[in-house]
Amino acid sequence: MKLPPLVQAFVLHFGEMGSRWGINRTVGQIYALLYVSPDPLNAEQIVEALGVSRSNVSMGLKELQAWNLAIPKHIPDDRRDHFTTPDDVWQILRTLAEERKKREVDPTLSVLRELLMQTPGSVEERHAQQRMAEMHGLIEQLTTWYDDVKKLETERLASLLALGARVTRLLEAKDKVVGLVRGRPGKEG
Amino acid sequence: MKLPPLVQAFVLHFGEMGSRWGINRTVGQIYALLYVSPDPLNAEQIVEALGVSRSNVSMGLKELQAWNLAIPKHIPDDRRDHFTTPDDVWQILRTLAEERKKREVDPTLSVLRELLMQTPGSVEERHAQQRMAEMHGLIEQLTTWYDDVKKLETERLASLLALGARVTRLLEAKDKVVGLVRGRPGKEG
DNA sequence: CCGACATTTCAGGAATTTCTGAAATATCGG
DNA sequence: CCGATATTTCAGAAATTCCTGAAATGTCGG
Numbered sequence: 001m002k003l004p005p006l007v008q009a010f011v012l013h014f015g016e017m018g019s020r021w022g023i024n025r026t027v028g029q030i031y032a033l034l035y036v037s038p039d040p041l042n043a044e045q046i047v048e049a050l051g052v053s054r055s056n057v058s059m060g061l062k063e064l065q066a067w068n069l070a071i072p073k074h075i076p077d078d079r080r081d082h083f084t085t086p087d088d089v090w091q092i093l094r095t096l097a098e099e100r101k102k103r104e105v106d107p108t109l110s111v112l113r114e115l116l117m118q119t120p121g122s123v124e125e126r127h128a129q130q131r132m133a134e135m136h137g138l139i140e141q142l143t144t145w146y147d148d149v150k151k152l153e154t155e156r157l158a159s160l161l162a163l164g165a166r167v168t169r170l171l172e173a174k175d176k177v178v179g180l181v182r183g184r185p186g187k188e189g
Numbered sequence: 190m191k192l193p194p195l196v197q198a199f200v201l202h203f204g205e206m207g208s209r210w211g212i213n214r215t216v217g218q219i220y221a222l223l224y225v226s227p228d229p230l231n232a233e234q235i236v237e238a239l240g241v242s243r244s245n246v247s248m249g250l251k252e253l254q255a256w257n258l259a260i261p262k263h264i265p266d267d268r269r270d271h272f273t274t275p276d277d278v279w280q281i282l283r284t285l286a287e288e289r290k291k292r293e294v295d296p297t298l299s300v301l302r303e304l305l306m307q308t309p310g311s312v313e314e315r316h317a318q319q320r321m322a323e324m325h326g327l328i329e330q331l332t333t334w335y336d337d338v339k340k341l342e343t344e345r346l347a348s349l350l351a352l353g354a355r356v357t358r359l360l361e362a363k364d365k366v367v368g369l370v371r372g373r374p375g376k377e378g
Numbered sequence: 379c380c381g382a383c384a385t386t387t388c389a390g391g392a393a394t395t396t397c398t399g400a401a402a403t404a405t406c407g408g
Numbered sequence: 409c410c411g412a413t414a415t416t417t418c419a420g421a422a423a424t425t426c427c428t429g430a431a432a433t434g435t436c437g438g
Contacts, residue, residue, distance in 0.1 A: 017296065025426085036321065055387080111199070149353060232415075241397075247415060248416085
C-alpha cells in the first residue's frame with residue numbers, strides 16, 4: 001500500500017473498524033479510499049493503492065454498490081468502470097441508515113410480528129409474548145419516526161439536529177400557548 | 190435446545206441476527222433467552238436451554254455485562270449468579286445506543302480529529318482532509334444531538350418520537366410567530 | 379467471429395472468530 | 409484450612425469468513 005500518509009491512516013482505520021461495523025476490512029478500505037479520492041477510481045487503481053487482489057476488489061465494489069455506497073461513474077473513452085462515493089455526507093448518512101434498517105431491523109420486526117400472531121401454549125410463552133410485544137412496540141415506534149424523518153430535506157434535518165433536546169422545551173411552551181395536544185394542558189407542573 | 194416453540198423461535202432468530210449485529214450467535218441467544226424469561230437464570234440453566242458449553246455461557250455473559258445488557262440478580266440462599274436483562278425497553282435502547290457509539294463512532298471521531306490536525310503535504314492530502322472535515326463535522330453534530338437527547342426522560346423522548354417529522358412544521362409555525370431564530374424571518378417562501 | 383481487455387465467479391487456502399473441555403481460580407460454610 | 413460448589417481462563421479444535429489465483433464470462437471495436 002503506497003498512499004499519502006494522511007490517506008493511508010484514514011484507509012487503515014476504516015479497515016480496522018470494518019469488523020465492528022459488520023463489513024470486512026477490504027470493503028472498509030475501498031470505501032475510505034473512494035471517499036477521500038478527488039476523482040473516481042477504477043478497480044486496478046484500487047488494487048495498486050490497497051495491495052489486495054483484483055478479485056477481492058471486485059467483490060468489495062459489488063458489496064459497496066449493494067449498500068449504495070459506491071456509485072459507478074463513466075469516464076469518456078475508457079472502458080473500465082470507475083467508482084466514487086456519494087459526495088454529500090448527509091446523503092451517505094441516509095443511505096447508511098436505510099440499509100442498516102433493512103438488514104438489521106426489518107427481519108426482526110417481521111419475526112416478532114409472526115410470533116405475536118401465535119397463540120401461547122403456556123404461562124412461559126404468554127410472558128415471552130408480552131416481552132416480544134414490548135420490543136415490537138418500541139421498534140415500530142422507532143421505524144415510524146424514522147420513516148417520517150427521513151423525508152426531511154437535509155437543511156431541515158440539520159436545523160432540527162442543531163436544536164437537539166431544546167426542542168422539547170419549545171414544544172412545551174407552545175403546548176401551553178396554543179393548546180396543541182387537543183385541549184389538554186401541559187403536563188409538567 | 191428444549192424450549193417452548195415461541196421462545197425457541199425468538200432465541201434462534203437472535204442467534205442468527207447476531208452476526209449482523211456484530212455479536213456472536215451464543216451471545217445473541219443468551220440475551221434473547223434472558224429477555225423473555227420471567228425470572229433471572231443462572232449459567233447452568235442457560236447451558237441446558239441453549240445446549241452450549243458452560244464456558245461459552247460464561248464468556249457470553251461477560252460480554253453482555255460489558256454491554257450492560259445482562260445484569261446480575263442475587264437470589265437469596267443461592268450461591269450461583271443469576272442474570273436478567275434490564276426490563277425497560279427504552280432503557281435497553283439507550284444502553285445499546287451508548288455502547289454502540291462508544292465502540293463504533295468514538296474511535297473514528299478521535300482518528301479524524303488527529304488527522305485533521307496534521308498539515309497536508311500535497312494537493313491530494315489537502316483534498317482528503319477536506320473530506321475528512323466534512324465527515325468529522327457530521328459525526329460531531331450527530332453526537333452533540335445524541336448527547337443532548339439522551340438526557341430526556343423516557344416519556345418526553347417517547348412523545349418527541351410520536352411527533353416525528355411533524356415537529357418541523359410546528360417549529361416553523363412557532364418560528365414565524367415568536368421570531369425564534371433571533372429576529373430572522375422564517376426561511377421558506 | 380476474433381482478439382484484446384475488463385470483470386466476475388468460485389474452489390480452496392489463509393486468517394479470524396467462536397466454541398469446547400480441562401485445568402485453574404474463586405467463594406462459601408464449617 | 410478443607411471440601412464442595414461456582415466461575416473463569418485458556419489452548420487448541422471447529423466453524424466461519426475472507427482472500428486469492430485461475431478460469432469463465434462479458435464487452436467492445438473491427
